[in-house]
Amino acid sequence: MEYILFITLCFLSAVAGDTIPSSKPSLYSYSVNGYEGETVQFRCYLSTLGSPPVRWSWFCGQEQMTSHITYSTTNTYLTFKLTMKYHLRSCYCRATSPSTSLIYNQSSSQRAIYVNHLPPTKPMIYVLSSTAVRSEETIQAKCNITSLGYPQISWMWFCSNQAPVSGAAIRFESYISLKITSNDKTIGCRCRATSSITYYEYDEFSDFVYFTVLSDPNNDTQCLSPVAFGTTTGLLVAIIAALSAVVILQCVRKRNGTSEPRSKTLLIPVSLLTKHFKGHEEKHKTKEACKRYVP
16 A cells, blocks of 8 residues: 555656655854854755755754745855854754645754853862861862853862862862871862863962861870970979979988988979979978988
8 A cells, every 4th residue: 555655656747847855965164163253154965856846844952943045056054143042052954845746854964062261150169078077087078060161160179288189070069088197187179160261261269278187196296396395304404303302302311320300301392393293292201211211
């Protein structure tokens, strides 16, 4: 039955003299990349338009273009000025035969349009981890932006004295996960988004977010500076030497049968012990030591 219908249509078309193109339209574009306000042009071509001639139509995305269309023998042209609404839209032409006996409805290939533009705002930054961390722990943050622009921006992260890192980019966002290795008490992080095109340049930083690095309670003694350590050690040695001298002096005097007022004998050690030790405990130790030296 299908063969009979096909033969019938061919016979009718031959009688009517109808013809159709033997191939689909070929699409050419003179420019598909530019700035807002610049002109873009597409051309479609057929070696023959058939009889009766095909009817042309143009589309960009889901929009049928109805203006700025011209014709020249076997060519048709679409010319218009770029605006942001056409960014990433694909344009193509379609040729349709009005023949009632032959069917021809073919579209060309598609070409995407790219409109150069910059992001409208600077990046926004958000903290994803705790802002109080210890050394060797990880901090996390992200930056996002409402539009990547075209050409698309590139990301970079800066955190105090840490080396810059690019992070992980997912569509309109960039993420950072960084282990703390510096000795800074506070670490500030921010992201940077950059894009460079012929007429415009985008280079914007986000605000800072800050992380507090907590000290490790197991390593508090390591935080003592060399100067403080030396001063403290010298003071302790001096106190010990003074106490030893007092103990020996008291013991010698007892052996020689001399004695002095108790308050004078203990004047030096009491003043020292009051400042650095518990006076009563050291006083007891002194008496016990002297007992061992009495003959």
